Amino acid sequence: MISNKLLSVNSLKKSFGGLQAVNVDSLEFSNNEITSLIGPNGAGKTTFFDLLTKFQSPDHGQIFFDGKDVTSLQSYKLARLGMTRTFQLTRVFEKMSVLENMQFSGSSIKNESISMSLLKSKSLVNFEKNLENEVDRILELLNLTHMKHSYARELSGGQKKLLELGRALIRNPKLLLLDEPLAGVNPKLAEEILDIIKKLSTDGINIIMVEHNINAVMKISERVVVMAEGKIIADGYPEDIRNDKNVIEAYLGKSNE
Amino acid sequence: MKDSRKYLVAFGLLVISFGYIFISNETGVARIFVNLLTFAGIYGLAAIGINVHFGWTGLLNFGHAAFMGIGAYTTILLIPHALGREGVVIENGLPLPLAVIIGMIAAALLGLLLGLPTLRLRGDYLAIVTIAAAEIFRLLIRDFEDITGGVYGVIQFSDALQNLRPNFITNLATNIEVSSSQLWVGTITWILIVITLLFLNRLQKSPWGRALRAVREDEDAVRALGKNAVWLKLQSFMLGASIGGLSGILLAFNYGTLQASTFVPVLTFYLWAALILGGVGSLAGPALGAVIFWVIISGTDSLAEVFFENANGQQLAGVRFVFVGLLIMFTMIFTPSGILGKKEELLLDIK
Amino acid sequence: MIDQLGNGLLLGLIVAIASVSLSLLYGVTRIVNFAHGEIIALGAILTLFFSSSPESNFLYLDRFSPLGSSFIVSSVASILLCGVFGALLELCLFRPLRKYNYGNVAVLVITIGLSIFLRHIFLLFASARPSSYSLDLQKREDYFGIQLTPRNVQVLIIGIIVMILVGLFLSYTKTGKAMRAVRDSSELASVSGINSDYIITLTWITSSMLAGFTGIIQGVINNVRWNMGFLILLLIFAGSILGGIGTSFGAMFGGFIIGMLVQLSVGLSFMDGHTEAKNAIALALMIVILLIRPQGIFGSKERIS
Numbered sequence: 001m002i003s004n005k006l007l008s009v010n011s012l013k014k015s016f017g018g019l020q021a022v023n024v025d026s027l028e029f030s031n032n033e034i035t036s037l038i039g040p041n042g043a044g045k046t047t048f049f050d051l052l053t054k055f056q057s058p059d060h061g062q063i064f065f066d067g068k069d070v071t072s073l074q075s076y077k078l079a080r081l082g083m084t085r086t087f088q089l090t091r092v093f094e095k096m097s098v099l100e101n102m103q104f105s106g107s108s109i110k111n112e113s114i115s116m117s118l119l120k121s122k123s124l125v126n127f128e129k130n131l132e133n134e135v136d137r138i139l140e141l142l143n144l145t146h147m148k149h150s151y152a153r154e155l156s157g158g159q160k161k162l163l164e165l166g167r168a169l170i171r172n173p174k175l176l177l178l179d180e181p182l183a184g185v186n187p188k189l190a191e192e193i194l195d196i197i198k199k200l201s202t203d204g205i206n207i208i209m210v211e212h213n214i215n216a217v218m219k220i221s222e223r224v225v226v227m228a229e230g231k232i233i234a235d236g237y238p239e240d241i242r243n244d245k246n247v248i249e250a251y252l253g254k255s256n257e
Numbered sequence: 258m259k260d261s262r263k264y265l266v267a268f269g270l271l272v273i274s275f276g277y278i279f280i281s282n283e284t285g286v287a288r289i290f291v292n293l294l295t296f297a298g299i300y301g302l303a304a305i306g307i308n309v310h311f312g313w314t315g316l317l318n319f320g321h322a323a324f325m326g327i328g329a330y331t332t333i334l335l336i337p338h339a340l341g342r343e344g345v346v347i348e349n350g351l352p353l354p355l356a357v358i359i360g361m362i363a364a365a366l367l368g369l370l371l372g373l374p375t376l377r378l379r380g381d382y383l384a385i386v387t388i389a390a391a392e393i394f395r396l397l398i399r400d401f402e403d404i405t406g407g408v409y410g411v412i413q414f415s416d417a418l419q420n421l422r423p424n425f426i427t428n429l430a431t432n433i434e435v436s437s438s439q440l441w442v443g444t445i446t447w448i449l450i451v452i453t454l455l456f457l458n459r460l461q462k463s464p465w466g467r468a469l470r471a472v473r474e475d476e477d478a479v480r481a482l483g484k485n486a487v488w489l490k491l492q493s494f495m496l497g498a499s500i501g502g503l504s505g506i507l508l509a510f511n512y513g514t515l516q517a518s519t520f521v522p523v524l525t526f527y528l529w530a531a532l533i534l535g536g537v538g539s540l541a542g543p544a545l546g547a548v549i550f551w552v553i554i555s556g557t558d559s560l561a562e563v564f565f566e567n568a569n570g571q572q573l574a575g576v577r578f579v580f581v582g583l584l585i586m587f588t589m590i591f592t593p594s595g596i597l598g599k600k601e602e603l604l605l606d607i608k
Numbered sequence: 609m610i611d612q613l614g615n616g617l618l619l620g621l622i623v624a625i626a627s628v629s630l631s632l633l634y635g636v637t638r639i640v641n642f643a644h645g646e647i648i649a650l651g652a653i654l655t656l657f658f659s660s661s662p663e664s665n666f667l668y669l670d671r672f673s674p675l676g677s678s679f680i681v682s683s684v685a686s687i688l689l690c691g692v693f694g695a696l697l698e699l700c701l702f703r704p705l706r707k708y709n710y711g712n713v714a715v716l717v718i719t720i721g722l723s724i725f726l727r728h729i730f731l732l733f734a735s736a737r738p739s740s741y742s743l744d745l746q747k748r749e750d751y752f753g754i755q756l757t758p759r760n761v762q763v764l765i766i767g768i769i770v771m772i773l774v775g776l777f778l779s780y781t782k783t784g785k786a787m788r789a790v791r792d793s794s795e796l797a798s799v800s801g802i803n804s805d806y807i808i809t810l811t812w813i814t815s816s817m818l819a820g821f822t823g824i825i826q827g828v829i830n831n832v833r834w835n836m837g838f839l840i841l842l843l844i845f846a847g848s849i850l851g852g853i854g855t856s857f858g859a860m861f862g863g864f865i866i867g868m869l870v871q872l873s874v875g876l877s878f879m880d881g882h883t884e885a886k887n888a889i890a891l892a893l894m895i896v897i898l899l900i901r902p903q904g905i906f907g908s909k910e911r912i913s
Contacts, residue, residue, distance in 0.1 A: 053481065079483035091478040093471050104471045105482045107464045112484070114492050117463030118456065128464070171482065317713065319720070374899040381640045382898060384716065385845045389891035392842060396888045526724055529717065575731040582725025589718045590705070 005030045005064075006175055006206055007052070007083075012061035014051055021047045022058075023230045029175070034201045035208045036217040036238075039227035040251050045210045046088060048227065049179055053085045054078050066174065080109075082174035088183065088210075090160045092167070094153035098144060101152055101163055102135040103128070106170035138166045142196065158189040165196065169205075176200065178209035182216055194220055218242065226250065263536075267545050267596050274552040287433040293555070295443035297548040299507045302450050304532040304543030306500030309457070312538035312598075313466070314493040315473040317380050319525055320371070320387030321501050323394040324364040326520030328502020329509040330398070330411075332360030338414035346413070353417045357506055364502025365495040372494040377487050391522040398517040410516035418442070418510050442511045449507070453500060454540050461540070469493055523578070530581055533588045536598030545597060553584065612871050614748070614756040618829050620867030621767045622822055626840060627847040627863030628774060628856055629818035634848075635791035635856070636811040638712060639702065642719040644819060644844070645837025646726035651690045651820025652827035652836060653734050658682030659741055679741060687820045694816025698809050723838070730834040738831040763825055770821065771860060777814075778856060787811055842887065843870060846894040852904030862904060866890050 008028040014021050022044045029035060037045050050056040052063065054075035062071045070078050079085075093101050110116060111124050139145045142162045147155060155163060161181060168176055181197070182190045190213070198220055201207055211217050217224060217238070224241040226234040228250035234241050241247055278293070279286055303325055310316040336350035350356065371390050375383045415438065422441040430437035460466050468489055472479050476486045509515045527550070535546020557580040588595065630644050659682035677685075701722075705715055748755045756764075778784040786802045787810070826836060833839075843866055851862020870890045897904065 055477070055481075074480075076480040076483055076485050079481055084483070085481050087478070087481070091475050093474045093478070095474055096467070096470055100467055100470075103464075104467050104484075107467070109484065111464040112468040112489070114460065114465055114496060117460055117465035120459070120463065124464070167482065315713070317716065371895075374895060374902075378898065378902050380713070381716070382849070382902070384640070385842075385849070386895055386898065389842055389846075389894060393888045393891050523724075526720065529720070533717065572732060575728045578724055578728040579732070582721045582723070582728065585721030586718050586725065589714055589721060590710075593710075593714055 006066060007208075008064045009052070010062040010064070012048075012051060012063065013059050014047060014056065015059055020230050022051060024048065024061075024232055027225070027232060027235075029206065029208060032201065032204065032206055033222045034197065034220055035223045035225060036221040037208060037210045037225050037227065038212070038214070038217055039233075042229075043227040043250075044230040045227050046179065047230075049085065049177060049210060053083060053177060079171075082172075083177065084168040084171050084173040084175075085177040086161075086164045086168055086179055086181065088179045090157070090164050092152040092155070092160050092163050095151065097149050097151055098139070098155070098163060099132070099135060099148050101167055102138065102170055103131055105167040106131050106134060134170060138169050141169075141199075142166050143192070158185050161185060161189075161193065162196075165193070169200070173205060175206045175208070178207065178211075180210055180212065182211060182213045190216060263597050270549055270596065271545070274549055277556070278552065285434075288435045291435040291440055291443055293551050294548070295439055295446060295511055297551045298443060298446035298450060298544070299504050299511060300528060300531055300551070301535075301544035301547035302446060302453065302507065303501055303504035304528045304535070304547055305450070305453060305457070305540075306497040306504065307528055307532050308537065308539075308543045309493055309497035309500065311532070313461070313469050313473065314490055315380070316376075316490060316494060316497075317384040318387045318494070318497070319384050319529070320389070320391035320394075320522070321528055322520045322522055322524040323387070323391040324367060324498040324501035325505025325508060325524070326394055326398065327367050327505070328360040328364040328499070329505035329515055329520070331363040331502075332356045332506045333411055333414050333509055333515050335359060336414055336417040338411050340411055341409040342412075350417070353421070356417075357503070360506055361499040361502045364505070365499040368495040368498030369491065372491045376490045376494065388522065388525075391520075391525060395517065395521055398520070410514045412514045414515070415510060415513050418445075438513070439511065442507060446507050449503065450544055453503075458540060465489075465492075526581060526585070530585045530588070532595075533585060533593070534595055536595030537593075539595075539597040542595055542597035546595060549596075550584075553580070614751075614754045614760065616868040616871035617754070617764060618756075618760055618867075619871045620864040621764060622826050622829070623840065623843050623847050623867035624860045624863035625767060625771060625818060625825070626822040626844045627851065627859040628771070629815045629822065630844050631848050631851075631856055631859035632778075632787070632818070633811060633815040636787055637702070637808055639719065640712075640716055642716065642841070643723035643726060644815075645839075645841035646723050646730070647690055647694065647816050647819040647837070648823040648826070648840065649727070649730055649832075649834065649837035650693060651686050651823030652832045653730055653823075653834075654686030654689055654820070655679070655682045655824050655827060656734070656739055656741060656832050658685055660739075683824050686824065687817050690820030690823075691813040691817040694812040694819075695809055697816075698812040702812075703805065703808075727835055727838060734832070734834050738833045740831050741827060760829060763828055767825060770818075774818065775856070783807075783810060787814075839887070843867065843890050846890045848904075849894055849902075850897055850904055855904075858904055866893070869893065 005028045008026070009024055010026055012022060012024045012027075037048070039045050047056065051058050054070070054073060058071070062069060064070065065078065065081060065083060068081070070081070073081075093104070096104070108127055111127060116124060136145070136148075139148055142165065144159060144162055144166065147159065152160065152163060165178075165181070178197070181193055185193065194216055197207060197209070221238050224234070224236065224238050225232060226241060226244070226247050233246045233250055234244045236244075275290075278289060303321060306324070307318055307321050310318045333356075335356040336353055337348050338350070339346040351359070367390075371386055372383075375386050419438050419441060422437065426441050426444060427437045430440045468479075468484060471484075472486050472489050479486045479489075505520065508519065512519065531546040531550040532543050533546070534550055535544065536542030554577060557577050626644075626648060630641065633639065633641055633644070658677050659679045701718075702715070705718070710718075748757050751761060776784075778788060786807050789800070789802060790804055790807045790811075823836070826832075826840070830836075844863065847863030847866040848859045849862070850866055851858030851860065870887065873889045
């Protein structure tokens with residue numbers, strides 16, 4: 001089944017031991033929406049993310065990205081097709097500078113071989129120069145220009161989140177998967193990040209984010225998907241989701257146990 | 258420690274080490290120096306290879322002796338040589354530079370063979386597999402006597418290198434009363450070290466070097482950014498392996514004979530001691546560590562005399578290795594970054 | 609090849625028990641202890657020291673002479689001492705390393721240094737010649753077609769009993785269950801009130817005693833050598849990888865299979881005169897397993913990459 005949606009899954013299942021973590025019959029993402037994936041703890045959201053980005057293999061089912069069947073593709077190859085993700089616990093390269101973090105992310109794979117790097121051809125030099133310009137542009141967008149040459153470990157928690165975002169951006173992704181972009185971030189920075197996300201969406205990047213901050217979710221999402229116990233229990237406009245009985249029950253039910 | 262202070266400490270240690278040698282030997286100092294610097298240079302080059310594995314990429318290779326051995330045997334068997342005292346004499350062979358390159362490629366291929374199954378797994382596996390490979394290599398060399406010359410090993414191959422020796426080296430050797438062939442090997446070794454370091458320096462600052470540093474820190478993030486972490490590690494593994502192969506070739510020329518007992522697994526542990534001592538991750542650290550390591554080793558031989566009157570060869574080796582073991586432990590515990598290395602390097606976890 | 613079956617059972621047993629001891633340690637502490645072989649050797653050498661007659665001359669340092677005690681007493685004493693040694697290693701070396709957050713790479717290299725150090729201390733004290741315990745020579749007899757000496761059979765039985773006891777200990781005692789809890793998740797364990805440090809020390813003691821026991825068995829079946837631990841260490845790794853690192857049952861199973869295979873390979877014709885190369889077969893097998901099924905037979909995929 002070839003799909004012309006950007007991303008779609010079909011009968012996706014994953015279990016651990018006896019526990020079924022993910023059981024999604026069908027889900028599709030089309031172009032240019034900000035979608036939030038929410039749900040109570042343990043609903044399987046991060047596992048679902050891992051399955052989508054091939055950081056874990058499904059027990060069953062298929063995944064299609066941009067018209068291709070990517071179910072058995074390795075994660076790095078999938079990332080090359082235009083799907084980039086961030087992680088729940090920020091993962092920047094602490095021992096490298098902000099500039100190098102960005103350069104690594106945006107650099108051409110061809111240049112990253114021993115032969116090309118030794119030869120240091122004109123095309124490589126030019127590419128790197130253009131790359132640095134691109135890095136400057138993105139750092140400006142993220143307000144990180146002043147930290148360009150600092151080691152990533154010197155950044156504050158919030159700045160690291162921004163850097164991770166920047167690293168994802170420089171790859172010109174078609175689809176950006178953000179795993180809890182606002183986790184542990186102070187309100188002011190959260191506003192900044194949300195603004196950036198909105199801008200990115202306007203620029204044409206499709207965004208799916210896992211988030212627990214319901215206010216933020218309601219504020220910028222164009223679509224909300226709710227997971228509970230591995231299944232999708234609601235999918236639609238934010239206002240509708242807010243009043244959906246099943247959703248309320250899923251969240252409340254957990255605290256009544 | 259700031260960089261300049263580190264270099265000062267390194268220089269000071271060298272001065273002390275050389276001074277110690279001067280003082281404890283009345284005659285033949287030049288010979289001792291040349292011998293020490295040659296061995297140290299060869300070990301240093303080998304350690305530089307391990308540094309590419311561990312310092313740059315975070316890979317645990319405990320079988321470097323196998324890479325050195327494959328490089329040596331491949332090259333030496335391709336140039337004119339003789340197998341043992343009564344064995345076959347091969348008079349024709351490839352020109353030395355070509356044979357060396359093929360030897361280095363052979364080492365790189367062994368790296369590919371070992372790396373392919375293990376580099377997608379956790380680091381402990383590579384450690385175990387490389388130790389195993391070194392053991393297998395040793396056993397195979399010992400068992401295939403018809404190719405490797407049995408007890409006497411492969412001999413009569415030095416000419417290929419010594420024929421290239423310039424006159425001024427020969428003259429210098431005569432003047433300071435050292436072996437001209439060893440002086441030549443030593444000179445070539447240190448020249449090769451400089452060339453290798455120049456290459457590595459260029460690579461370190463390149464996109465490839467940058468990618469490697471990222472892989473070392475966080476492979477998952479690397480994959481999420483579309484890069485093939487395993488292939489990058491594999492390239493680094495093969496590069497370090499070929500450097501090891503080159504050093505093995507030099508070691509063979511230094512001894513003048515090629516025997517199974519040369520490339521035993523314990524050789525790898527010598528190299529690690531030198532690497533840790535000199536500083537993981539720094540370019541010149543391994544070479545410095547090798548020099549200081551050799552001075553220490555020469556020192557332990559005199560210590561052995563203290564414990565055992567008329568120490569026999571086994572006791573000497575025993576005391577020497579007791580110190581090597583302690584050295585590895587102590588440097589790893591108290592100065593994990595070595596003399597020239599960076600401090601955070603060793604708080605790394607192989608996930 | 610059949611005549612190697614008896615030897616195969618014995619080697620299989622040795623590698624199995626040794627694999628369990630290593631796997632137990634690794635499971636709880638996450639340390640790949642390259643010096644484990646030396647603890648095995650320690651058990652054998654201490655027993656040799658305690659039980660040899662005072663006239664026997666295997667030590668270089670003439671100041672120490674062996675004690676000439678009974679074999680059983682010597683064995684028990686040396687197993688206990690191995691346990692003490694393990695506890696000392698934990699208290700003096702590995703716990704400080706843990707508290708100071710040394711990465712597991714640094715710890716691994718330290719265990720390698722430790723192994724070199726210990727092994728050559730043994731060389732200096734216990735000589736390079738293989739030695740044997742002063743037990744009477746026995747002839748091989750036929751047990752259901754397998755050639756073994758009566759003592760070998762006793763060893764087999766004792767070994768199996770020990771394995772069963774260890775299994776029961778891990779499954780049913782409070783301490784054993786606590787060990788498994790720490791192995792599966794140390795954060796969870798500490799939340800449920802288990803004192804990790806205490807459990808880790810106990811694990812070191814148990815693992816070291818088992819290792820010492822293995823060494824004594826090996827000394828009884830074969831002989832005692834300064835590097836007997838190192839020789840067997842690679843087989844242990846191969847066995848643990850085959851069975852699945854981190855699972856006690858897997859380690860035992862894998863260890864047994866490797867021991868059997870290695871010994872049986874001695875009987876193959878192309879191995880004539882190349883008995884040392886039997887180890888190469890185990891090691892080559894290990895590489896193959898890593899290619900095909902890296903988590904081993906019983907291991908789980910998540911633990912390996």
